[in-house]
Amino acid sequence: MSNVAKPTANAAQPITNLKGRVVVVTGASKGIGRAIALRLAQEGCALVLVARSERLLQTLVDEIGVQAPHAPPARIEVADLSDPASCDTLIPAIEKACGHIDVLINNAGITGRICPLHESTTEDIRRTIDLNLTSPAILTARTLPGMIARQHGTILNINSIVAKTSYPNWGPYCASKHGMHAIAESVTEEQRGNGIRVFGLYLGAVDTPIWDGVADSTGRSAMLTPEEVADATAFMLLQPESVFIPELVLRSMAFGL
């Protein structure tokens, strides 16, 4: 009989090495997306940074070059993701430039106008749903065929605790996050056999520009920081490929939400 220990079914697997992995981050110009990009650059990811502001994205690329000189140069894609046609063309353009996509982080989002539903305009409602729900659905749909062909990939949705509970004055925003959760559940089961994982990070309040004009500085100082969210994102993506994190909830101890 051999003395060599056989690996057991649940033997620990090494953490995933993210070096050189092609990671698309939507809404990378500010707030959470920006912090995630800076954190993943430290892991050596080949980042594709998406937002409308080319100036802010270029500033971020320069900062990545200084903070993570070992990382591959980050690529910029300027796109208005509230336009479904832009979402449709974005993923093929990235695949053409980068060869493939390892990780899609659906992060871009807006609160929309915070008010009772009867005071919302049709345009307010449409824009919030288009950016927060239709856009990640299209980007995921267009990204999956490449991942299926490679039998590998991770979709990481930056979601919110409002995906499960609705608050007054935030109807379209809550609906968009409930919808993102619903699509994630469907895709998880559709793709489980293809080695593709759908991760969800469900956040309480995070101090980012999304709160400008909504919350005062005292309230904001009690919120999570974008860097704490970025660390949680890196934690999820560094797990072995055998590990699936459908939901990770991150909230501030000090803030109510």
Ligand SMILES: NC(=O)c1ccc[n+]([C@@H]2O[C@H](COP(=O)([O-])OP(=O)(O)OC[C@H]3O[C@@H](n4cnc5c(N)ncnc54)[C@H](OP(=O)(O)O)[C@@H]3O)[C@@H](O)[C@H]2O)c1
């Ligand atoms: N902050 C929170 O308390 C909190 C809590 C739970 C969940 N979240 C979610 O976290 C995500 C990021 O939020 P954040 O707080 O970081 O917000 P943020 O600071 O306002 O940043 C939003 C990002 O989305 C981009 N964006 C906005 N409209 C866009 C459009 N039409 N097309 C392409 N990109 C667009 C912005 O870039 P450009 O303006 O340059 O386009 C920016 O990079 C959102 O999905 C949000 O719902 C946030």
